[in-house]
Amino acid sequence: MEATELVKAITSLREPRTTMGGVNLVAGFRPELWRKVAADASPRGVEDFNHDVVGPGDYRMPTTQHDAVLWISGSAYDVVFDVARQAIAALDTVAQVAEETSSWPYHHDRDLTGFIDGTENPSLIDAPDIALIPEGSPGAGGSILLLQKWTHDAVAWESQPIPEQEKVIGRTKPDSVELDDRPADSHAARTDQDQFGKIFRRNMPYGTVTDHGTMFVGFSADQRRLVAMLENMAGKTDGVRDRLTFFARALTGSYYFVPSLQDLRRW
Numbered sequence: 618m619e620a621t622e623l624v625k626a627i628t629s630l631r632e633p634r635t636t637m638g639g640v641n642l643v644a645g646f647r648p649e650l651w652r653k654v655a656a657d658a659s660p661r662g663v664e665d666f667n668h669d670v671v672g673p674g675d676y677r678m679p680t681t682q683h684d685a686v687l688w689i690s691g692s693a694y695d696v697v698f699d700v701a702r703q704a705i706a707a708l709d710t711v712a713q714v715a716e717e718t719s720s721w722p723y724h725h726d727r728d729l730t731g732f733i734d735g736t737e738n739p740s741l742i743d744a745p746d747i748a749l750i751p752e753g754s755p756g757a758g759g760s761i762l763l764l765q766k767w768t769h770d771a772v773a774w775e776s777q778p779i780p781e782q783e784k785v786i787g788r789t790k791p792d793s794v795e796l797d798d799r800p801a802d803s804h805a806a807r808t809d810q811d812q813f814g815k816i817f818r819r820n821m822p823y824g825t826v827t828d829h830g831t832m833f834v835g836f837s838a839d840q841r842r843l844v845a846m847l848e849n850m851a852g853k854t855d856g857v858r859d860r861l862t863f864f865a866r867a868l869t870g871s872y873y874f875v876p877s878l879q880d881l882r883r884w
């Protein structure tokens with residue numbers, strides 16, 4: 618069966634040991650594909666990104682779901698490049714590359730809006746409880762990933778004075794302090810984790826000088842938190858659209874299940 622072959626091929630990929638510095642390899646599968654091949658290691662009710670997320674005024678975040686994702690990261694691009702090419706070659710008979718994005722850190726922890734990204738992330742101590750399926754449940758130790766590529770309208774964004782940008786995000790630009798009078802349509806208000814539950818983000822800036830944005834990378838133990846945040850950003854719930862979506866446009870949208878190493882090793 619095709620899905621089984623794909624899972625087998627991906628799980629046999631290994632992070633190579635090199636003298637040039639290591640790479641980290643994260644593999645995820647379309648949730649409904651993973652459920653077909655490993656029902657007992659599949660969290661209940663997790664769905665593919667099956668529909669565009671729509672909001673008032675024909676606003677739309679598109680679905681571009683693919684069967685699997687590989688996230689290869691490392692401190693040097695040459696090693697990442699080689700490992701990515703080897704992975705593509707190893708998967709040649711079972712998969713083709715549908716989409717490729719290269720990303721890089723920008724001024725330590727800022728995204729390409731210039732704001733610090735990740736301030737409200739849980740600490741690394743707390744992150745496993747938030748991002749991983751709990752012990753005793755199917756898929757334990759795995760995580761649900763929302764991957765969504767956003768292109769930024771840099772000209773429109775940069776034409777806003779900093780106090781206005783701060784109202785869009787809901788935090789200050791130099792040091793990411795939450796605004797006392799954070800507007801209801803600010804990004805931080807639309808994704809408020811006190812309302813929707815906590816997630817763990819590892820967003821990455823991507824692209825070229827003239828065409829760039831944010832690869833949103835969000836992990837959660839519960840898909841509903843991610844779905845609810847997206848719908849609230851789109852204004853689906855109450856007609857209030859996240860102001861950030863007037864400066865950044867979602868190009869892609871997909872969910873993946875990232876199984877635990879233990880579940881991957883069974884293949």
Ligand code: HEM
Pocket residue numbers: 728729730732733734735736737738763765767786788793804805806808809810811816831833835843846847865
């Ligand atoms: C263009 C895309 C995006 C950019 C540039 C962006 C940037 C930011 C920034 C600068 C912050 C404030 C600092 C922080 O707490 O990290 C933030 C907060 C946050 N963002 Fe985003 N974000 C994007 C998309 C998304 C999406 C698609 C989601 C969820 C589906 C999301 C979820 C969150 C959450 C949960 C917070 C923290 C909210 C809280 O204060 O509890 N973001 N984002």
